[in-house]
Amino acid sequence: MALLSFPAAAQQLCEREILPFAEMVAAIKSDPGTEVTRETASVTEIQDPKRLIIWTLVKPSGGQPAAYICRRVVQEGGQVKIHLSAECVGQTLNCDGVIGRILSDQNRATAPLRR
Numbered sequence: 001m002a003l004l005s006f007p008a009a010a011q012q013l014c015e016r017e018i019l020p021f022a023e024m025v026a027a028i029k030s031d032p033g034t035e036v037t038r039e040t041a042s043v044t045e046i047q048d049p050k051r052l053i054i055w056t057l058v059k060p061s062g063g064q065p066a067a068y069i070c071r072r073v074v075q076e077g078g079q080v081k082i083h084l085s086a087e088c089v090g091q092t093l094n095c096d097g098v099i100g101r102i103l104s105d106q107n108r109a110t111a112p113l114r115r
Helices: 021-029 095-114
Strands: 035-039 043-048 053-058 066-076 079-089
Touching (some): 053 095
């Protein structure tokens, strides 16, 4: 009997392999047509209009893990919807807090547009 070993499947988010923060940012930025819409010391936001995706990437710092949020615009049943997926890289103890803060900031920023 032979034992076969298969490499573990790479974890993905919005059809992209999850990488360490700097590599992930560089990989998304290198896609043709992408545009950085905000870049601070801790957060990078990138729009990918070709794939109808908005990325928010949070740099790890002070025990906070890297966090990636992918928002994909889709049409379902005649309606436009946004599918949100998120992933953390590193220790996930603070992951919910990181993603929660990003989503709260986003909701505050987009509230006037929803009225």
